[in-house]
Amino acid sequence: MTSRSLRVLFVSSEAAPLIKTGGLADVSAALPGALRRIGVDARLLLPGYPQVLAALPHARYATDLHGFNGLPPARLLAAELPNGVPLWVIECAELYQRGGGPYQDDARLDWPDNAQRFGLLSRVAALLGCADTPLSWHPDVVHCNDWQAGLAPAYLHFARGAAPSMMTIHNLAFQGIFPPHSVQALGLPPACFSPEGVEYYGNLSFLKAGLFYAHHITTVSPTYAQEIQHEPLGFGMQGLLAVRHDQLTGILNGIDSVDWNPATDPHLARNYDAASLGKKAANKRELQKRMGLAVDEEVPLFGVVSRFTYQKGIDVILELLPRLLEMPAQCVLLGSGEAALQQAALDLSHRHRGMLGAYIGFDEALSHLIEAGADMFLMPSRFEPCGLNQMYSQRYGTPPLVHATGGLADSVVDCSAATLADGTASGFMCTEVTPASLWGAVQRAVAAYRDRKTWRAIQKNGMAKDFGWEKSAAEYAAIYRRLVA
Numbered sequence: 203m204t205s206r207s208l209r210v211l212f213v214s215s216e217a218a219p220l221i222k223t224g225g226l227a228d229v230s231a232a233l234p235g236a237l238r239r240i241g242v243d244a245r246l247l248l249p250g251y252p253q254v255l256a257a258l259p260h261a262r263y264a265t266d267l268h269g270f271n272g273l274p275p276a277r278l279l280a281a282e283l284p285n286g287v288p289l290w291v292i293e294c295a296e297l298y299q300r301g302g303g304p305y306q307d308d309a310r311l312d313w314p315d316n317a318q319r320f321g322l323l324s325r326v327a328a329l330l331g332c333a334d335t336p337l338s339w340h341p342d343v344v345h346c347n348d349w350q351a352g353l354a355p356a357y358l359h360f361a362r363g364a365a366p367s368m369m370t371i372h373n374l375a376f377q378g379i380f381p382p383h384s385v386q387a388l389g390l391p392p393a394c395f396s397p398e399g400v401e402y403y404g405n406l407s408f409l410k411a412g413l414f415y416a417h418h419i420t421t422v423s424p425t426y427a428q429e430i431q432h433e434p435l436g437f438g439m440q441g442l443l444a445v446r447h448d449q450l451t452g453i454l455n456g457i458d459s460v461d462w463n464p465a466t467d468p469h470l471a472r473n474y475d476a477a478s479l480g481k482k483a484a485n486k487r488e489l490q491k492r493m494g495l496a497v498d499e500e501v502p503l504f505g506v507v508s509r510f511t512y513q514k515g516i517d518v519i520l521e522l523l524p525r526l527l528e529m530p531a532q533c534v535l536l537g538s539g540e541a542a543l544q545q546a547a548l549d550l551s552h553r554h555r556g557m558l559g560a561y562i563g564f565d566e567a568l569s570h571l572i573e574a575g576a577d578m579f580l581m582p583s584r585f586e587p588c589g590l591n592q593m594y595s596q597r598y599g600t601p602p603l604v605h606a607t608g609g610l611a612d613s614v615v616d617c618s619a620a621t622l623a624d625g626t627a628s629g630f631m632c633t634e635v636t637p638a639s640l641w642g643a644v645q646r647a648v649a650a651y652r653d654r655k656t657w658r659a660i661q662k663n664g665m666a667k668d669f670g671w672e673k674s675a676a677e678y679a680a681i682y683r684r685l686v687a
Protein backbone atom coordinates (compact mmCIF):
# COMPACT_ATOMS: atom_id res chain seq x y z
CA MET A 203 0.00 0.00 0.00
CA THR A 204 1.35 3.47 -0.87
CA SER A 205 2.00 6.01 1.91
CA ARG A 206 -1.23 7.89 1.18
CA SER A 207 -3.74 5.53 -0.33
CA LEU A 208 -7.41 6.34 -0.51
CA ARG A 209 -9.04 5.73 2.88
CA VAL A 210 -12.52 4.28 3.06
CA LEU A 211 -14.60 3.64 6.18
CA PHE A 212 -16.94 0.73 5.37
CA VAL A 213 -19.95 0.80 7.70
CA SER A 214 -22.03 -2.34 8.07
CA SER A 215 -24.26 -4.14 10.57
CA GLU A 216 -22.75 -7.57 9.84
CA ALA A 217 -19.50 -9.10 8.58
CA ALA A 218 -18.51 -12.74 8.09
CA PRO A 219 -17.36 -14.74 9.92
CA LEU A 220 -18.09 -12.66 13.04
CA ILE A 221 -21.83 -12.12 12.59
CA LYS A 222 -23.94 -13.15 9.61
CA THR A 223 -27.62 -13.32 8.70
CA GLY A 224 -27.18 -13.10 4.91
CA GLY A 225 -25.12 -11.93 1.98
CA LEU A 226 -24.38 -8.50 3.48
CA ALA A 227 -21.98 -10.23 5.88
CA ASP A 228 -20.09 -11.94 3.04
CA VAL A 229 -19.81 -8.67 1.12
CA SER A 230 -18.75 -6.64 4.17
CA ALA A 231 -15.77 -8.91 4.72
CA ALA A 232 -14.81 -9.67 1.12
CA LEU A 233 -15.18 -6.24 -0.52
CA PRO A 234 -12.95 -4.34 1.95
CA GLY A 235 -10.44 -7.18 1.58
CA ALA A 236 -10.51 -6.89 -2.21
CA LEU A 237 -10.22 -3.08 -1.99
CA ARG A 238 -7.12 -3.42 0.17
CA ARG A 239 -5.56 -5.73 -2.41
CA ILE A 240 -5.84 -2.93 -5.00
CA GLY A 241 -4.33 -0.34 -2.67
CA VAL A 242 -7.41 1.21 -1.04
CA ASP A 243 -7.08 1.50 2.75
CA ALA A 244 -10.56 0.15 3.56
CA ARG A 245 -11.52 -0.36 7.21
CA LEU A 246 -14.70 -1.66 8.73
CA LEU A 247 -17.00 -0.28 11.45
CA LEU A 248 -19.29 -2.80 13.16
CA PRO A 249 -21.57 -2.89 16.24
CA GLY A 250 -20.18 -4.89 19.16
CA TYR A 251 -22.73 -7.69 19.40
CA PRO A 252 -21.72 -10.45 21.87
CA GLN A 253 -20.75 -12.79 18.99
CA VAL A 254 -18.39 -10.13 17.63
CA LEU A 255 -16.72 -9.36 20.97
CA ALA A 256 -16.37 -13.06 21.76
CA ALA A 257 -14.64 -13.65 18.42
CA LEU A 258 -12.19 -10.80 19.07
CA PRO A 259 -10.67 -11.48 22.51
CA HIS A 260 -7.60 -9.39 21.63
CA ALA A 261 -9.50 -6.27 20.56
CA ARG A 262 -7.69 -3.13 21.76
CA TYR A 263 -9.17 0.00 23.32
CA ALA A 264 -9.18 2.82 20.74
CA THR A 265 -11.19 5.69 22.20
CA ASP A 266 -14.19 6.69 24.28
CA LEU A 267 -17.35 7.79 22.52
CA HIS A 268 -19.67 10.09 24.40
CA GLY A 269 -21.59 13.28 24.08
CA PHE A 270 -24.16 11.90 21.65
CA ASN A 271 -27.28 13.27 23.33
CA GLY A 272 -30.01 10.64 23.56
CA LEU A 273 -27.56 7.75 23.13
CA PRO A 274 -25.65 5.88 25.84
CA PRO A 275 -21.87 6.24 26.15
CA ALA A 276 -19.77 3.74 24.23
CA ARG A 277 -16.16 2.78 23.49
CA LEU A 278 -14.42 2.02 20.24
CA LEU A 279 -12.24 -1.09 20.06
CA ALA A 280 -9.75 -1.90 17.31
CA ALA A 281 -9.16 -5.36 15.86
CA GLU A 282 -8.85 -7.19 12.52
CA LEU A 283 -11.04 -9.58 10.58
CA PRO A 284 -9.49 -13.00 9.90
CA ASN A 285 -8.80 -11.79 6.33
CA GLY A 286 -6.72 -8.92 7.73
CA VAL A 287 -9.19 -6.06 7.25
CA PRO A 288 -8.78 -3.54 10.11
CA LEU A 289 -11.93 -3.22 12.10
CA TRP A 290 -13.46 -0.89 14.68
CA VAL A 291 -16.10 -2.29 16.96
CA ILE A 292 -18.53 -0.14 18.93
CA GLU A 293 -18.76 -1.48 22.45
CA CYS A 294 -22.02 -0.41 24.11
CA ALA A 295 -23.45 -2.99 26.47
CA GLU A 296 -26.78 -1.21 26.85
CA LEU A 297 -27.53 -1.42 23.13
CA TYR A 298 -25.68 -4.50 21.89
CA GLN A 299 -24.91 -6.92 24.74
CA ARG A 300 -27.89 -9.31 24.60
CA GLY A 301 -28.97 -12.69 23.21
CA GLY A 302 -30.94 -13.12 19.98
CA GLY A 303 -29.84 -11.85 16.59
CA PRO A 304 -28.52 -8.51 15.35
CA TYR A 305 -31.94 -7.16 14.40
CA GLN A 306 -34.43 -9.33 16.25
CA ASP A 307 -34.91 -11.26 19.48
CA ASP A 308 -35.25 -15.04 19.64
CA ALA A 309 -38.98 -14.76 18.84
CA ARG A 310 -38.02 -12.89 15.62
CA LEU A 311 -39.46 -9.59 16.83
CA ASP A 312 -37.48 -6.47 15.93
CA TRP A 313 -35.58 -5.07 18.92
CA PRO A 314 -37.67 -2.13 20.19
CA ASP A 315 -34.57 0.08 20.41
CA ASN A 316 -33.27 -0.53 16.87
CA ALA A 317 -33.44 3.21 16.15
CA GLN A 318 -30.92 3.81 18.95
CA ARG A 319 -28.84 0.72 18.13
CA PHE A 320 -28.29 1.65 14.51
CA GLY A 321 -28.54 5.37 15.18
CA LEU A 322 -25.38 4.87 17.24
CA LEU A 323 -23.69 2.95 14.40
CA SER A 324 -24.52 5.77 11.97
CA ARG A 325 -23.51 8.45 14.42
CA VAL A 326 -20.12 6.90 15.15
CA ALA A 327 -19.54 6.47 11.41
CA ALA A 328 -20.24 10.17 10.88
CA LEU A 329 -18.01 11.16 13.80
CA LEU A 330 -15.10 9.16 12.37
CA GLY A 331 -15.74 10.79 9.00
CA CYS A 332 -15.75 14.44 10.12
CA ALA A 333 -13.27 16.99 11.42
CA ASP A 334 -14.04 16.15 15.07
CA THR A 335 -12.89 12.53 14.79
CA PRO A 336 -10.99 11.30 17.85
CA LEU A 337 -8.85 9.03 15.61
CA SER A 338 -5.74 9.93 13.64
CA TRP A 339 -7.05 7.93 10.68
CA HIS A 340 -9.48 10.12 8.71
CA PRO A 341 -11.45 8.53 5.85
CA ASP A 342 -11.71 10.12 2.39
CA VAL A 343 -15.08 8.40 1.86
CA VAL A 344 -17.63 6.92 4.27
CA HIS A 345 -19.25 3.92 2.58
CA CYS A 346 -22.59 3.06 4.23
CA ASN A 347 -24.45 -0.21 3.72
CA ASP A 348 -28.20 -0.74 4.02
CA TRP A 349 -30.60 1.08 6.34
CA GLN A 350 -28.64 0.34 9.49
CA ALA A 351 -25.96 2.78 8.33
CA GLY A 352 -28.41 5.05 6.51
CA LEU A 353 -28.36 7.95 8.96
CA ALA A 354 -24.60 8.43 8.57
CA PRO A 355 -24.90 10.44 5.32
CA ALA A 356 -27.46 12.69 7.06
CA TYR A 357 -25.21 13.29 10.10
CA LEU A 358 -22.26 13.89 7.76
CA HIS A 359 -24.29 16.38 5.74
CA PHE A 360 -24.68 18.55 8.84
CA ALA A 361 -21.15 17.99 10.20
CA ARG A 362 -17.98 20.08 9.94
CA GLY A 363 -15.21 18.92 7.60
CA ALA A 364 -17.10 15.80 6.57
CA ALA A 365 -15.93 13.21 4.07
CA PRO A 366 -18.28 12.46 1.14
CA SER A 367 -20.59 9.50 1.67
CA MET A 368 -21.70 6.60 -0.43
CA MET A 369 -24.81 4.51 0.22
CA THR A 370 -25.06 0.92 -0.99
CA ILE A 371 -28.45 -0.76 -1.20
CA HIS A 372 -28.29 -4.50 -0.54
CA ASN A 373 -32.02 -4.85 -0.11
CA LEU A 374 -34.61 -2.12 -0.56
CA ALA A 375 -37.26 -4.14 1.21
CA PHE A 376 -35.71 -3.22 4.58
CA GLN A 377 -35.95 0.51 5.20
CA GLY A 378 -35.50 1.22 8.92
CA ILE A 379 -38.74 3.11 9.57
CA PHE A 380 -39.33 4.71 12.97
CA PRO A 381 -41.80 7.20 14.46
CA PRO A 382 -41.22 10.93 13.88
CA HIS A 383 -40.07 11.66 17.45
CA SER A 384 -36.94 9.56 16.72
CA VAL A 385 -35.59 12.44 14.63
CA GLN A 386 -34.95 14.64 17.64
CA ALA A 387 -34.09 11.73 19.93
CA LEU A 388 -31.29 10.82 17.53
CA GLY A 389 -29.94 14.35 17.44
CA LEU A 390 -30.90 15.19 13.86
CA PRO A 391 -31.85 18.80 13.11
CA PRO A 392 -35.68 19.08 13.15
CA ALA A 393 -35.63 20.77 9.73
CA CYS A 394 -34.44 17.58 8.03
CA PHE A 395 -37.77 15.95 8.83
CA SER A 396 -39.23 16.83 5.43
CA PRO A 397 -39.70 15.08 2.09
CA GLU A 398 -36.45 16.86 1.10
CA GLY A 399 -34.71 14.96 3.90
CA VAL A 400 -35.28 11.96 6.11
CA GLU A 401 -39.10 11.98 6.15
CA TYR A 402 -40.90 9.09 4.51
CA TYR A 403 -44.72 9.04 4.59
CA GLY A 404 -44.82 10.74 7.99
CA ASN A 405 -42.06 8.65 9.59
CA LEU A 406 -38.28 8.66 9.78
CA SER A 407 -36.66 6.26 7.33
CA PHE A 408 -32.98 5.49 7.84
CA LEU A 409 -32.70 4.22 4.28
CA LYS A 410 -34.41 7.27 2.78
CA ALA A 411 -31.95 9.44 4.74
CA GLY A 412 -29.04 7.61 3.17
CA LEU A 413 -30.52 7.72 -0.32
CA PHE A 414 -31.26 11.43 0.00
CA TYR A 415 -28.01 12.67 1.56
CA ALA A 416 -25.34 10.32 0.19
CA HIS A 417 -23.17 11.76 -2.56
CA HIS A 418 -23.46 8.56 -4.54
CA ILE A 419 -25.69 5.48 -4.40
CA THR A 420 -24.77 2.00 -5.51
CA THR A 421 -26.60 -1.27 -5.50
CA VAL A 422 -25.38 -4.79 -5.95
CA SER A 423 -26.26 -5.55 -9.58
CA PRO A 424 -26.87 -3.53 -12.76
CA THR A 425 -30.32 -5.05 -13.35
CA TYR A 426 -31.48 -4.28 -9.79
CA ALA A 427 -30.25 -0.68 -10.25
CA GLN A 428 -32.78 -0.40 -13.09
CA GLU A 429 -35.59 -2.34 -11.38
CA ILE A 430 -35.61 -0.15 -8.26
CA GLN A 431 -36.37 2.98 -10.25
CA HIS A 432 -39.89 1.63 -10.86
CA GLU A 433 -42.72 -0.06 -9.03
CA PRO A 434 -42.98 -2.58 -7.51
CA LEU A 435 -39.29 -3.19 -6.71
CA GLY A 436 -38.64 0.42 -5.77
CA PHE A 437 -40.64 -0.27 -2.58
CA GLY A 438 -41.72 3.37 -2.42
CA MET A 439 -38.23 4.79 -3.09
CA GLN A 440 -38.53 4.60 -6.91
CA GLY A 441 -39.23 8.34 -7.29
CA LEU A 442 -36.13 9.42 -5.38
CA LEU A 443 -33.99 6.78 -7.09
CA ALA A 444 -35.21 7.79 -10.54
CA VAL A 445 -34.44 11.45 -9.81
CA ARG A 446 -30.93 10.44 -8.67
CA HIS A 447 -30.29 7.96 -11.49
CA ASP A 448 -27.15 9.84 -12.57
CA GLN A 449 -25.67 9.09 -9.13
CA LEU A 450 -26.89 5.49 -9.00
CA THR A 451 -24.59 2.66 -10.12
CA GLY A 452 -25.19 -1.10 -10.13
CA ILE A 453 -22.06 -3.13 -9.36
CA LEU A 454 -22.36 -6.90 -9.27
CA ASN A 455 -21.07 -8.52 -6.07
CA GLY A 456 -18.21 -10.96 -6.28
CA ILE A 457 -17.71 -14.07 -4.18
CA ASP A 458 -14.91 -15.02 -1.84
CA SER A 459 -13.08 -17.41 -4.10
CA VAL A 460 -10.95 -18.79 -1.26
CA ASP A 461 -13.89 -19.71 1.01
CA TRP A 462 -15.91 -20.95 -1.94
CA ASN A 463 -13.54 -23.18 -3.86
CA PRO A 464 -14.55 -26.83 -4.42
CA ALA A 465 -10.89 -27.79 -4.87
CA THR A 466 -9.97 -26.80 -1.30
CA ASP A 467 -13.28 -26.46 0.62
CA PRO A 468 -12.78 -28.24 3.99
CA HIS A 469 -16.53 -28.86 4.37
CA LEU A 470 -16.71 -31.31 1.44
CA ALA A 471 -16.50 -35.09 1.54
CA ARG A 472 -14.21 -34.89 -1.47
CA ASN A 473 -12.60 -31.94 -3.23
CA TYR A 474 -12.84 -31.56 -6.99
CA ASP A 475 -12.42 -29.12 -9.84
CA ALA A 476 -13.60 -28.80 -13.43
CA ALA A 477 -11.11 -31.45 -14.55
CA SER A 478 -12.22 -33.97 -11.91
CA LEU A 479 -16.00 -33.52 -11.82
CA GLY A 480 -16.42 -37.28 -11.32
CA LYS A 481 -15.34 -36.78 -7.69
CA LYS A 482 -18.38 -34.54 -7.09
CA ALA A 483 -20.46 -37.73 -6.69
CA ALA A 484 -18.86 -38.45 -3.31
CA ASN A 485 -20.43 -35.22 -2.05
CA LYS A 486 -23.84 -36.21 -3.36
CA ARG A 487 -23.58 -39.53 -1.48
CA GLU A 488 -22.51 -37.74 1.71
CA LEU A 489 -25.33 -35.20 1.40
CA GLN A 490 -27.92 -37.93 0.78
CA LYS A 491 -26.70 -39.82 3.86
CA ARG A 492 -26.58 -36.75 6.06
CA MET A 493 -30.08 -35.63 5.09
CA GLY A 494 -31.61 -39.12 5.36
CA LEU A 495 -32.23 -39.51 1.62
CA ALA A 496 -31.99 -42.71 -0.38
CA VAL A 497 -28.42 -42.98 -1.69
CA ASP A 498 -28.86 -42.95 -5.45
CA GLU A 499 -26.34 -41.56 -7.91
CA GLU A 500 -28.75 -41.18 -10.83
CA VAL A 501 -31.74 -39.36 -9.31
CA PRO A 502 -31.48 -35.59 -9.81
CA LEU A 503 -30.91 -33.86 -6.46
CA PHE A 504 -32.01 -30.24 -6.02
CA GLY A 505 -30.51 -28.01 -3.32
CA VAL A 506 -31.86 -24.90 -1.55
CA VAL A 507 -29.96 -22.68 0.92
CA SER A 508 -31.94 -19.60 1.78
CA ARG A 509 -33.60 -17.29 4.21
CA PHE A 510 -37.19 -18.58 4.31
CA THR A 511 -39.04 -15.45 3.22
CA TYR A 512 -41.44 -14.28 0.56
CA GLN A 513 -38.52 -12.64 -1.29
CA LYS A 514 -36.92 -16.00 -1.95
CA GLY A 515 -40.00 -17.73 -3.45
CA ILE A 516 -39.76 -20.56 -0.89
CA ASP A 517 -43.58 -20.84 -0.91
CA VAL A 518 -43.50 -21.61 -4.64
CA ILE A 519 -40.79 -24.22 -4.18
CA LEU A 520 -42.86 -25.90 -1.46
CA GLU A 521 -45.95 -25.85 -3.66
CA LEU A 522 -44.07 -27.46 -6.53
CA LEU A 523 -42.17 -30.01 -4.44
CA PRO A 524 -44.69 -32.91 -4.42
CA ARG A 525 -44.73 -32.85 -8.23
CA LEU A 526 -40.98 -32.47 -8.46
CA LEU A 527 -40.29 -35.38 -6.11
CA GLU A 528 -42.53 -37.62 -8.21
CA MET A 529 -40.33 -37.17 -11.30
CA PRO A 530 -38.55 -38.80 -9.39
CA ALA A 531 -36.17 -36.28 -7.93
CA GLN A 532 -34.76 -35.50 -4.50
CA CYS A 533 -34.41 -32.20 -2.71
CA VAL A 534 -32.59 -30.79 0.33
CA LEU A 535 -33.68 -27.57 2.01
CA LEU A 536 -31.51 -25.56 4.42
CA GLY A 537 -32.80 -22.33 5.86
CA SER A 538 -34.70 -20.44 8.48
CA GLY A 539 -37.11 -17.57 8.60
CA GLU A 540 -40.90 -17.33 8.58
CA ALA A 541 -42.39 -19.88 10.96
CA ALA A 542 -45.14 -21.01 8.55
CA LEU A 543 -42.61 -21.76 5.79
CA GLN A 544 -40.34 -23.63 8.21
CA GLN A 545 -43.25 -25.76 9.40
CA ALA A 546 -44.47 -26.45 5.87
CA ALA A 547 -40.96 -27.58 4.86
CA LEU A 548 -40.72 -29.94 7.84
CA ASP A 549 -44.23 -31.35 7.23
CA LEU A 550 -43.40 -32.06 3.59
CA SER A 551 -40.12 -33.73 4.52
CA HIS A 552 -41.98 -36.07 6.88
CA ARG A 553 -44.44 -36.95 4.15
CA HIS A 554 -41.66 -37.58 1.63
CA ARG A 555 -39.07 -39.35 3.74
CA GLY A 556 -36.05 -40.50 1.80
CA MET A 557 -36.71 -38.01 -1.02
CA LEU A 558 -36.87 -34.65 0.76
CA GLY A 559 -34.60 -33.52 3.59
CA ALA A 560 -35.15 -30.26 5.45
CA TYR A 561 -32.87 -28.70 8.04
CA ILE A 562 -34.18 -25.60 9.78
CA GLY A 563 -31.37 -23.46 11.11
CA PHE A 564 -28.15 -21.77 10.04
CA ASP A 565 -25.34 -24.18 9.18
CA GLU A 566 -22.33 -22.87 7.28
CA ALA A 567 -20.75 -26.32 6.77
CA LEU A 568 -23.95 -27.88 5.47
CA SER A 569 -24.45 -24.96 3.07
CA HIS A 570 -21.10 -25.79 1.45
CA LEU A 571 -21.92 -29.49 1.23
CA ILE A 572 -25.25 -28.68 -0.45
CA GLU A 573 -23.50 -26.53 -3.05
CA ALA A 574 -21.19 -29.45 -3.82
CA GLY A 575 -23.52 -32.41 -3.35
CA ALA A 576 -26.67 -31.21 -5.12
CA ASP A 577 -26.95 -31.63 -8.89
CA MET A 578 -28.74 -28.31 -9.30
CA PHE A 579 -29.57 -25.34 -7.11
CA LEU A 580 -33.06 -23.79 -6.80
CA MET A 581 -33.32 -20.00 -6.34
CA PRO A 582 -36.58 -18.61 -7.76
CA SER A 583 -36.41 -15.31 -5.84
CA ARG A 584 -39.23 -12.83 -6.51
CA PHE A 585 -36.55 -10.14 -6.38
CA GLU A 586 -32.85 -10.49 -5.76
CA PRO A 587 -30.58 -7.45 -5.44
CA CYS A 588 -27.61 -9.71 -6.22
CA GLY A 589 -27.71 -13.13 -4.62
CA LEU A 590 -24.58 -15.10 -3.85
CA ASN A 591 -25.70 -18.72 -3.86
CA GLN A 592 -26.29 -18.80 -7.61
CA MET A 593 -22.64 -17.79 -8.04
CA TYR A 594 -21.40 -20.31 -5.46
CA SER A 595 -23.35 -23.04 -7.19
CA GLN A 596 -21.94 -22.24 -10.63
CA ARG A 597 -18.45 -22.37 -9.14
CA TYR A 598 -19.30 -25.78 -7.64
CA GLY A 599 -20.59 -27.27 -10.92
CA THR A 600 -24.17 -27.22 -9.61
CA PRO A 601 -26.17 -25.28 -12.23
CA PRO A 602 -28.73 -22.90 -10.69
CA LEU A 603 -32.42 -22.58 -11.60
CA VAL A 604 -33.30 -18.94 -11.06
CA HIS A 605 -35.93 -16.32 -11.73
CA ALA A 606 -34.77 -13.76 -14.30
CA THR A 607 -34.48 -10.81 -11.90
CA GLY A 608 -31.79 -8.56 -10.37
CA GLY A 609 -28.40 -10.14 -9.85
CA LEU A 610 -29.73 -13.55 -10.88
CA ALA A 611 -30.35 -12.22 -14.39
CA ASP A 612 -26.86 -10.65 -14.37
CA SER A 613 -24.93 -13.74 -13.27
CA VAL A 614 -26.67 -16.77 -14.82
CA VAL A 615 -26.97 -17.54 -18.54
CA ASP A 616 -30.11 -19.47 -19.42
CA CYS A 617 -29.47 -22.72 -21.26
CA SER A 618 -30.67 -22.71 -24.89
CA ALA A 619 -29.42 -24.07 -28.20
CA ALA A 620 -27.67 -20.75 -28.81
CA THR A 621 -26.00 -20.47 -25.38
CA LEU A 622 -24.95 -24.11 -25.49
CA ALA A 623 -23.40 -23.49 -28.89
CA ASP A 624 -21.47 -20.39 -27.79
CA GLY A 625 -20.36 -21.97 -24.51
CA THR A 626 -22.12 -19.55 -22.13
CA ALA A 627 -25.08 -21.64 -20.84
CA SER A 628 -24.65 -21.93 -17.07
CA GLY A 629 -28.13 -22.48 -15.62
CA PHE A 630 -31.87 -22.25 -16.18
CA MET A 631 -34.27 -19.35 -15.83
CA CYS A 632 -37.98 -18.99 -15.23
CA THR A 633 -39.67 -15.77 -16.21
CA GLU A 634 -42.27 -15.78 -13.43
CA VAL A 635 -42.28 -16.98 -9.84
CA THR A 636 -45.15 -19.42 -10.21
CA PRO A 637 -45.21 -23.21 -9.86
CA ALA A 638 -45.95 -23.48 -13.61
CA SER A 639 -43.05 -21.32 -14.72
CA LEU A 640 -40.62 -22.96 -12.27
CA TRP A 641 -41.85 -26.36 -13.40
CA GLY A 642 -40.90 -25.47 -16.97
CA ALA A 643 -37.33 -24.65 -15.87
CA VAL A 644 -37.16 -27.82 -13.76
CA GLN A 645 -38.17 -29.96 -16.73
CA ARG A 646 -35.61 -28.32 -18.98
CA ALA A 647 -32.93 -28.81 -16.33
CA VAL A 648 -33.74 -32.46 -15.75
CA ALA A 649 -33.77 -33.14 -19.51
CA ALA A 650 -30.32 -31.57 -19.77
CA TYR A 651 -29.15 -33.51 -16.71
CA ARG A 652 -30.14 -36.78 -18.41
CA ASP A 653 -27.87 -35.89 -21.34
CA ARG A 654 -24.46 -36.28 -19.71
CA LYS A 655 -22.48 -34.46 -22.38
CA THR A 656 -24.72 -31.40 -22.29
CA TRP A 657 -24.74 -31.41 -18.50
CA ARG A 658 -20.94 -31.53 -18.25
CA ALA A 659 -20.77 -28.58 -20.67
CA ILE A 660 -23.17 -26.50 -18.55
CA GLN A 661 -21.28 -27.39 -15.37
CA LYS A 662 -17.94 -26.46 -16.91
CA ASN A 663 -19.25 -23.18 -18.35
CA GLY A 664 -20.32 -22.13 -14.86
CA MET A 665 -17.09 -23.28 -13.22
CA ALA A 666 -14.98 -21.34 -15.75
CA LYS A 667 -16.67 -18.02 -14.96
CA ASP A 668 -14.78 -15.38 -13.01
CA PHE A 669 -16.86 -14.35 -10.00
CA GLY A 670 -13.90 -12.85 -8.14
CA TRP A 671 -14.12 -9.43 -6.49
CA GLU A 672 -11.31 -7.79 -8.49
CA LYS A 673 -13.42 -6.18 -11.20
CA SER A 674 -16.13 -4.94 -8.81
CA ALA A 675 -13.60 -3.61 -6.30
CA ALA A 676 -12.02 -1.57 -9.10
CA GLU A 677 -15.44 -0.12 -9.97
CA TYR A 678 -16.01 0.93 -6.33
CA ALA A 679 -12.54 2.46 -6.20
CA ALA A 680 -13.26 4.47 -9.35
CA ILE A 681 -16.39 5.95 -7.72
CA TYR A 682 -14.52 6.75 -4.49
CA ARG A 683 -11.92 8.62 -6.56
CA ARG A 684 -14.61 10.61 -8.35
CA LEU A 685 -16.17 11.56 -5.00
CA VAL A 686 -12.87 12.77 -3.62
CA ALA A 687 -11.83 14.68 -6.75
Ligand code: ADP
Nearest residue numbers: 224225508509537563564565566569589590591
Ligand atom coordinates in the same frame (compact mmCIF):
# COMPACT_ATOMS: atom_id res chain seq x y z
P1 ADP B 1 -29.56 -12.80 1.22
O1 ADP B 1 -28.47 -11.91 1.67
O2 ADP B 1 -30.70 -12.07 0.63
O3 ADP B 1 -30.01 -13.75 2.27
P2 ADP B 1 -27.57 -13.94 -0.57
O4 ADP B 1 -27.68 -15.00 -1.60
O5 ADP B 1 -26.90 -12.70 -0.97
O6 ADP B 1 -29.00 -13.69 0.02
O7 ADP B 1 -26.68 -14.47 0.64
C1 ADP B 1 -27.10 -15.45 1.51
C2 ADP B 1 -25.88 -15.94 2.26
O8 ADP B 1 -26.28 -16.55 3.47
C3 ADP B 1 -25.12 -17.00 1.50
O9 ADP B 1 -23.77 -16.96 1.87
C4 ADP B 1 -25.80 -18.29 1.99
O10 ADP B 1 -24.99 -19.41 1.82
C5 ADP B 1 -26.01 -17.95 3.43
N1 ADP B 1 -27.13 -18.65 4.06
C6 ADP B 1 -28.45 -18.34 3.98
N2 ADP B 1 -29.18 -19.18 4.75
C7 ADP B 1 -28.29 -20.01 5.34
C8 ADP B 1 -28.42 -21.10 6.26
N3 ADP B 1 -29.61 -21.48 6.72
N4 ADP B 1 -27.30 -21.74 6.66
C9 ADP B 1 -26.09 -21.35 6.17
N5 ADP B 1 -25.90 -20.34 5.31
C10 ADP B 1 -26.99 -19.68 4.90
Ligand code: GLC
Nearest residue numbers: 225226372422586587588589
Ligand atom coordinates in the same frame (compact mmCIF):
# COMPACT_ATOMS: atom_id res chain seq x y z
C1 GLC C 1 -29.02 -8.70 0.35
C2 GLC C 1 -29.73 -9.23 -0.88
C3 GLC C 1 -28.89 -10.17 -1.70
C4 GLC C 1 -27.45 -9.68 -1.83
C5 GLC C 1 -26.88 -9.40 -0.46
C6 GLC C 1 -25.44 -8.89 -0.53
O1 GLC C 1 -29.22 -9.46 1.48
O2 GLC C 1 -30.97 -9.82 -0.56
O3 GLC C 1 -29.46 -10.32 -2.98
O4 GLC C 1 -26.67 -10.67 -2.49
O5 GLC C 1 -27.64 -8.43 0.18
O6 GLC C 1 -25.32 -7.72 -1.31
